[in-house]
Amino acid sequence: MSKPAFIAGDWGTSRLRLYLCDTAGTVLARGEGEGAAVPDCGARFAAAALPWDKAHGVLPAILSGMVGSTIGWREVPYLKCPARPETIAAAALRFEAAGRAIAILPGLSCRGKTGAPDVMRGEETQILGALRLHSQLAKGRHVFCLPGTHAKWAVVSDGAVTQFQTALSGELYELLRRHSVLVRDGGEVDAQNPAFTLGLDFARSNRKADLLHLLFSARSRVVTGEMAKGDAASYLSGLILGKDIATAQSLLDLTGSVQLICTPALAALYGKALNAYDIESAVIDGDRAALAGLVHAHAEIFS
Amino acid sequence: MSKPAFIAGDWGTSRLRLYLCDTAGTVLARGEGEGAAVPDCGARFAAAALPWDKAHGVLPAILSGMVGSTIGWREVPYLKCPARPETIAAAALRFEAAGRAIAILPGLSCRGKTGAPDVMRGEETQILGALRLHSQLAKGRHVFCLPGTHAKWAVVSDGAVTQFQTALSGELYELLRRHSVLVRDGGEVDAQNPAFTLGLDFARSNRKADLLHLLFSARSRVVTGEMAKGDAASYLSGLILGKDIATAQSLLDLTGSVQLICTPALAALYGKALNAYDIESAVIDGDRAALAGLVHAHAEIFS
Structure with a gap:
């Protein structure tokens, strides 16, 4: 040693x-x-x-x-x-x-x-x-996304962090999941669940509507029988990630590949969500990056 | 009797x-x-x-x-x-x-x-x-806003409810207020507090950014010393009401006066918020309307 x-x-x-x-x-x-x-x-x-x-x-x-x-x-x-x-x-x-x-x-x-x-x-x-x-x-312009409780989107130009912004994606999901009637018994989040994609698509097709006006659909789709109760968590996750990415796309220039720094589980969700917005991504393990x-x-x- | x-x-x-x-x-x-x-x-x-x-x-x-x-x-x-x-x-x-x-x-x-x-x-x-x-x-087209846990925006044409949509405004505010680090010790909501107006203005000047990317400002403004801790609740309320109204405005036609059906306290908040978006409003007491x-x-x- x-x-x-x-x-x-x-x-x-x-x-x-x-x-x-x-x-x-x-x-x-x-x-x-x-x-x-x-x-x-x-x-x-x-x-x-x-x-x-x-x-x-x-x-x-x-x-x-x-x-x-x-x-x-x-x-x-x-x-x-x-x-x-x-x-x-x-x-x-x-x-x-x-x-x-x-x-x-x-x-x-x-x-x-x-x-x-x-x-x-x-x-x-x-x-x-x-x-x-x-x-x-460390050369050229790259956008980093660090998903989590408070997700960070950062622009790095020639090795310098020039700008960033925080999205409340992780915290908002957890708050709604734990305390809201929206997704009671809503199952577990699964990027392979079609409800996750439905949430992404719904966010994408409603760029002019704030999440505030879209969230209730996690409940109304269940109440009206359009969606199974156990799919609500995946749907909600898709909705939130979709809005997170749509805003990042409209405020920052996401041309090129987004560098995801996070856990493998979050990388799977964000990777699929970015893909639905026609954005490529690469993954860097979060713990490994912190240590380096x-x-x-x-x-x-x-x- | x-x-x-x-x-x-x-x-x-x-x-x-x-x-x-x-x-x-x-x-x-x-x-x-x-x-x-x-x-x-x-x-x-x-x-x-x-x-x-x-x-x-x-x-x-x-x-x-x-x-x-x-x-x-x-x-x-x-x-x-x-x-x-x-x-x-x-x-x-x-x-x-x-x-x-x-x-x-x-x-x-x-x-x-x-x-x-x-x-x-x-x-x-x-x-x-x-x-x-x-x-x-009961004649012509009118938009009703019923603020609350799940706020409803309804369009009534010649006495018929033709369409409506739900915004999670009240519930989201309560969840963040009670459980998030965003507004810890954030004081009480006060429509007269300049922070309420700051929240409204910030939402209004960021139509392309979802609430997800604006919420963290309730904390970052305090952390960086731009806003007093005790103003965070009023700011958060202004931010949420602003996004609620901005979306209603972009999805529904809010020409004319919005009919607010709610408590006097919510009427004061929404009335001021609508005013900041140059929208007139009239108030109908919620309990009285339900009874009628x-x-x-x-x-x-x-x-």
Whole structure:
């Protein structure tokens, strides 16, 4: 086994993923922990790293995500777009905690196409990683989509994140699924279910109607017998993803292939949805991208 | 006191409003009860009417709303649009329960402008009542907006409900308010708050962006210091009402005055929102409209 050199931490709101890495970024061991929304990140990090400290000595750590927000460990101000990989690394907040050198990467902010401000924390590290994993993406203009609770659509030009916008797709789906009468007993989401395609098509053929005026169809189609109750979740998912993509298409230029950074499950759903809008996509694993971004930032900061 | 002649019941999902009326429809006494979503409507109605039965004998009852749905007392099939007041009354389900003549009014169904089926239960009775209260609305074309959990926009031509569509405005606002991080500690909705107007304007200036891509601004404006945390609820409300109205405007023709049938509180919000879209509105009290509709239907059915 090569020599452990640093700890990388992908620390979002609800989950911490820890990696013990050698200088080249090879993962030697893994750990998990609670998200940055749980109090006392500092003590929890120390506890999680303790076994590695004992075995290898106290190693420096590079962290990204909500751990750098007001609810996290230490607040790292947002870096304004356009932001290049080296600028992001340079804007890391560096401090020492119990003899350990720590760097927390900043999130990004921008003024969106809608005119409102927008922010991200953690996704910038995944984009950074994607650019390292696929160097051809660091040249020219590419659109990245990072599906999730708060989906991010980001434009990267010659390696710099120039603009992005957030869609509430994941959160809205979960809220409706859990709390609304719309999709009670609505089954599980399945991209192969024709109801998923029906939702996509319905969104696509109603560009002038906001989701607000389309959502009730998840219930009215069931009440009137046009759709089986157990298909409602797939239909709702298609509807929301369709509107997410339709808006991205009208606000950003989606010519070329959209780079999806996410889990395989979300990649299957978004890939099929993008395809229904005649948009090609390529998939980059979300965890792998986050790790690659942290490894890259470590090299920039600590080397 | 004039002679009690019948009982009118406005029986929605979450609430029952009972009225003891004379032949002319004058209210002699009022009662309340749980909504039609609670099991055993029949027994609950009998219990609620018992004091009146003892005082005045068993009187016929006319009911409307979710009491006629599959989860209610007896299912009354939806009546297809276009639907005229007399057709609605004629389609009531009539039966006897414990010696009492009962009529439950049907809901309406239609194929919406979006291409999906749509349904309503209860709102048709309010529209019916509005046409009785304001006879000039029974001639020509008028658009009615019935804000609420599931807001209904209905087109009435020469007294017939020709088409309508449902917007999830009320439910979506409540879901986000209660369960989302977007508007945590977001204050109370206030139509006079400039943040309400900001939400309306933001929706209006982003017609090509779905609400999905605008909602996160309720948080990002606070995170970046552009908006006070306590203004987020008013902002979110403005955003949702704006998108509701913008879609109604693009799918239906809103020329002329929109007839708002609702509570005074919702009338204040929607009136201001419609005004921001340069649309005039008139207000008809929701409870009063429901009662007038029931009284009218009673006369048609039982006289």
